[in-house]
Amino acid sequence: MVPMRFGIVGCGEIAVRTAEGISQAENAEVAMVMDVNEALARDLAERYNVPYTTQLEDVLSSEQVDAVYIATPHNLHAPQAIQCAEAGKHVIVEKPMALNCEEAKAMIDACERCGVALSVCFTMRYLPYIQRAKELVQNEV
Structure with missing residues (x-):
């Protein structure tokens, strides 16, 4: 399987943790990083x-x-998500997706029009205690 090659835009702490997850995945890899703060970009790179x-x-x-x-x-x-879509890049965006519904709709429309995927990060759902809570709710405990 050819891995999905990710460009990371914004190299703050959340991106550092996400880059670690990407690098540990069998089907993904960090390919390039970008930040307006060159020191942050260089460090992550x-x-x-x-x-x-x-x-x-x-x-x-x-x-x-x-x-x-x-x-x-x-x-x-x-x-940025719209620019990515228009460049033919799939998009994963941190929360919040957008500042308002109009922006979110524009992001969705751009990704659909350009034939790329759009996803919002909701990593908490995979934490063991969240999974356990979901299980308890589903089983009406």
Whole structure:
């Protein structure tokens, strides 16, 4: 199986943890990282021996990137996700997806129009205690 190659946009703490998860997956790999803070981008890039940039356009034009994980300030989620879709990149975006329903709809429409997947991170659902709570609710305990 060919792994999904991720560009990480935004290299703060949540992205560092997500990059670790991507790197541990059998079907995914970190391919490139981007942050407007060059030091953050360089640090994360060195951990995974991948190129880094301070420009989103570099990630979007890279043939080594299939999908983009967006972990930037909330007000950038919608415009960046739309740019990713228009560049033919699948999109995973951190919560909140957007600042309002109109932005969220524009993101969905762009991804559908461009034929790429859009997903919002909800990793808590996989934590053991959350799974146990779900099981208890389903079994009406």
